[in-house]
Amino acid sequence: MSRAATGVRSAPTAGTRRWILAVIGVLFAIPILSMIEFSLRQGLAGGYTLDHWTGLFNPANASRYQVVWTGLVNSLVLAVVTVAIVLFVLLPTMVLVQLSFPSLVRLLEFICIIPITVPAIVLVVGLAPVYSVVAQIFGSSVWTLAFAYGITVLPYAYRTLQSNLGAIDVITLSEAARSLGAGWGSVFWRVLIPNLRRGILAASFISVAVVLGEFTIASLLSRQNLQTSILLMSQTDPYVAVIIALLALAFVFVLLLVIGGVGAAGQKGRRKTRTQS
Amino acid sequence: MTIADTPGGAGGDVGVEPRRHPGPAAEPTRRKKRSWAFLGLTPFAFYVLAFLALPTILALATGFFDTDGTITLGNIAALFDPVIVNTFISSFWLSALTAVVGAIVGAVICYAMLGARPEGRLRQTIESASSVLAQFGGVMLAFAFISMMGAAGLVTVLLKSTIHFDIYADGVWLYTVPGLILPYLYFQIPLMVIVFLPAMEGLKPQWAEANATLGGTRFTYWTRIAAPVLAPAFFGSLLLLFANAFSAFATAAALISQGSQIVPLQIRAALVSETILGRSNMAGALALGMIVVMIIVMTAYSFLQKRTTRWQR
Numbered sequence: 376m377s378r379a380a381t382g383v384r385s386a387p388t389a390g391t392r393r394w395i396l397a398v399i400g401v402l403f404a405i406p407i408l409s410m411i412e413f414s415l416r417q418g419l420a421g422g423y424t425l426d427h428w429t430g431l432f433n434p435a436n437a438s439r440y441q442v443v444w445t446g447l448v449n450s451l452v453l454a455v456v457t458v459a460i461v462l463f464v465l466l467p468t469m470v471l472v473q474l475s476f477p478s479l480v481r482l483l484e485f486i487c488i489i490p491i492t493v494p495a496i497v498l499v500v501g502l503a504p505v506y507s508v509v510a511q512i513f514g515s516s517v518w519t520l521a522f523a524y525g526i527t528v529l530p531y532a533y534r535t536l537q538s539n540l541g542a543i544d545v546i547t548l549s550e551a552a553r554s555l556g557a558g559w560g561s562v563f564w565r566v567l568i569p570n571l572r573r574g575i576l577a578a579s580f581i582s583v584a585v586v587l588g589e590f591t592i593a594s595l596l597s598r599q600n601l602q603t604s605i606l607l608m609s610q611t612d613p614y615v616a617v618i619i620a621l622l623a624l625a626f627v628f629v630l631l632l633v634i635g636g637v638g639a640a641g642q643k644g645r646r647k648t649r650t651q652s
Numbered sequence: 653m654t655i656a657d658t659p660g661g662a663g664g665d666v667g668v669e670p671r672r673h674p675g676p677a678a679e680p681t682r683r684k685k686r687s688w689a690f691l692g693l694t695p696f697a698f699y700v701l702a703f704l705a706l707p708t709i710l711a712l713a714t715g716f717f718d719t720d721g722t723i724t725l726g727n728i729a730a731l732f733d734p735v736i737v738n739t740f741i742s743s744f745w746l747s748a749l750t751a752v753v754g755a756i757v758g759a760v761i762c763y764a765m766l767g768a769r770p771e772g773r774l775r776q777t778i779e780s781a782s783s784v785l786a787q788f789g790g791v792m793l794a795f796a797f798i799s800m801m802g803a804a805g806l807v808t809v810l811l812k813s814t815i816h817f818d819i820y821a822d823g824v825w826l827y828t829v830p831g832l833i834l835p836y837l838y839f840q841i842p843l844m845v846i847v848f849l850p851a852m853e854g855l856k857p858q859w860a861e862a863n864a865t866l867g868g869t870r871f872t873y874w875t876r877i878a879a880p881v882l883a884p885a886f887f888g889s890l891l892l893l894f895a896n897a898f899s900a901f902a903t904a905a906a907l908i909s910q911g912s913q914i915v916p917l918q919i920r921a922a923l924v925s926e927t928i929l930g931r932s933n934m935a936g937a938l939a940l941g942m943i944v945v946m947i948i949v950m951t952a953y954s955f956l957q958k959r960t961t962r963w964q965r
Contacts, residue, residue: 386767395764396778399757399841403785405807406793406838409800460699468696475689486700492950493708494899496916497939500714500923501707526704590790590902595923602791606906609795617799620792627787632780 407624414618427614439612443619446604449517453600454586456521458579461532464525466575469536470567473545487533490526495591498526506596517599523592528582535581535634539574577634584627712943715936727937736918740941742829743914747897750836755890757837758844762852765845770853778845785842790902797835797907801826829913835903840893847892851885851960888956895949899942915942 387395415423430436437444465487472479490498502523513519545567552566553559568575590602601623609616718724730736761778768775801807803824811817825831855878863873901916912918915938922935 387764392764392768395760396774399761403781403838403841406796406800409806410796412806413799464696464699468693471689471692476693479693486704489704491895492946493704493943494901494916494946496899496901496919497711497942497946498704498707499711500919500935500939501709501711502703503923504710505703505707522699522703525699529704584784584787588787588790588792590905594902594905595920602902605795606791609791617795620795624784624788624792628780628784631783631787634780634783 407621410617410621414614414621416614427618431615431618440608440615442599442604443601443608443615446599446601446607447619449599449604450587450589450601452518453521453524453589454583456518457524457528457586458582460521460525461528461536461578461582462575465529465532466536466571466578467563469533469540470545470563473540474549484533484537487529490529495527495589496595498523499592499595502592502596520593520596520598520600521586523596524582524586524589527589527592528585531581531585532578535577536571536574539571539577543570580630580634584630587623587627708943711936711939713936714933715938715940717933717936719933727933728940730934731937731941736938736941739913739915739918743898743916746829746832746836746914747894750833750840750897751890751893754837754840754844754893755848755886758841758848758889759852759886761841761845762849765849766852766855779849782842782845786839786846788842789839789900791906793835793838793903794906796838797826797831801834827908827910829908831907832904832914835907836897836900839900839903840897843896844889844893847889848885851882851889854885855881884956884959888953888960891949891953891956895946895953898945898949 414427415425417424417426431440469483472483506519506523509519509522548566548570549562552562557566587601589600590606592598593600594603594606601619605616605619605623608619715727716723716725718726765775765778797805799805801819803820808819811819859877859881860873863877868876899916901920904914904917905920908917912921919935919938919942922938
């Protein structure tokens with residue numbers, strides 16, 4: 376390239392880019408590597424062993440690690456109920472607002488963004504009295520916590536669903552289906568849902584990721600979930616607590632990697648259809 | 653209700669406009685359908701009222717009552733007690749420091765990403781890693797930093813054995829407020845990458861070309877074109893990072909088990925022990941103080957956000 380061309384460039388050279396990203400990447404890898412190193416330690420005496428990893432999956436230790444397994448199961452139940460709230464309460468509302476109440480779109484967006492301004496630590500102060508009523512109606516099973524988690528994931532779920540909803544023409548699609556004789560039920564299930572598959576998948580995954588990492592509300596309402604149980608576990612067996620944390624982290628990373636993949640695949644697909652038409 | 657009564661609706665999207673002028677004959681059935689459709693909004697409305705509006709109002713209102721249920725301003729006045737003021741100051745400087753450093757380092761990463769292919773693997777990896785790490789606050793993050801720089805952590809031990817440098821020569825500070833700086837940066841920097849990357853990509857190559865055509869250098873491009881365009885996005889992201897650190901609880905809770913040096917920990921203490929400074933319902937007053945800060949920061953953020961989107965069309 377000529378000198379003029381290099382003058383035009385605003386982007387860094389490939390060398391600079393690699394250098395910056397490598398330094399920051401290494402710094403960010405150190406805490407994770409330290410966790411792996413710690414999980415392999417033999418004990419205070421030094422030396423390394425795989426015992427902590429194999430011991431975790433040994434049925435003989437099941438009672439020792441009961442706390443963690445209970446926490447994990449609770450968190451998975453909470454994740455499922457939270458996703459259900461997103462898909463059966465939030466999503467229909469968003470579609471309905473888009474179709475019938477365009478003037479409420481802004482209001483809905485505002486409501487869904489509020490949980491960013493009202494942090495969990497503030498919300499939990501008011502949730503304590505609310506949950507004493509909830510316990511009277513639904514009992515005090517762990518799944519009821521998902522009502523609070525549905526609020527926590529609202530900004531994330533809204534954003535992912537809205538970006539999909541905004542990209543398809545909901546009104547034209549539903550009117551086309553209606554004029555071909557479809558009822559509202561089949562418009563929703565057979566026309567809109569298949570078009571929103573990507574957004575639904577992404578919103579579900581991000582909700583699962585947020586629920587698995589949630590600590591504040593569970594801890595202060597004295598419920599047991601994955602995060603509170605690994606904190607508890609760390610007092611008796613820190614190695615296992617660190618291993619579970621690593622596994623949870625890896626799981627969430629894969630989930631979000633899949634979201635990224637789903638999003639990119641969708642974009643490529645859209646671009647392709649656009650060039651074809 | 654007003655929307656159901658006026659056939660055209662108020663304002664709204666231009667693209668939807670023509671469909672919202674039904675003939676006079678269609679009017680009654682349409683109105684009926686609208687009121688039915690309103691019923692469809694009730695589950696969400698009820699849910700948000702019960703689990704977002706009500707808890708928020710309760711949280712803020714309890715600060716104005718004492719244990720007997722009589723109205724008092726004592727808890728609010730207690731916010732100005734030196735102990736509480738100090739926790740707010742600690743929260744402020746911790747949030748401000750991690751926001752500024754996080755914003756600068758994050759912006760450098762965004763700069764490095766300029767010119768990388770949008771659908772390339774590098775871009776994908778950085779984006780996914782950022783969204784994981786931005787979510788990585790809490791207990792797991794605390795574990796990572798304890799394994800790294802706890803008293804027997806990998807880095808602590810390595811530094812001591814190789815260059816004989818003891819990071820804890822003056823005592824272990826990981827479990828105090830300064831110890832929170834590095835863990836907080838660990839989720840602040842990725843958050844900056846997520847929120848600032850779109851703005852950085854809004855820089856149009858044509859502007860660099862125009863700058864070069866008019867005889868500008870790379871320096872003039874960055875100082876006189878890119879910097880003014882990016883400034884609202886940068887400061888907006890900075891505010892978001894501040895809010896993020898200010899409201900973070902889990903990491904601090906897992907690292908600091910003794911004392912309540914920052915506001916969220918003070919709320920924990922108030923909730924668990926019921927009394928701080930010999931007062932009940934102090935949690936409500938602290939929550940109110942936090943919300944006031946959050947509202948100011950987030951209002952400024954949305955103002956800057958509006959200016960940012962101007963350049964992203």
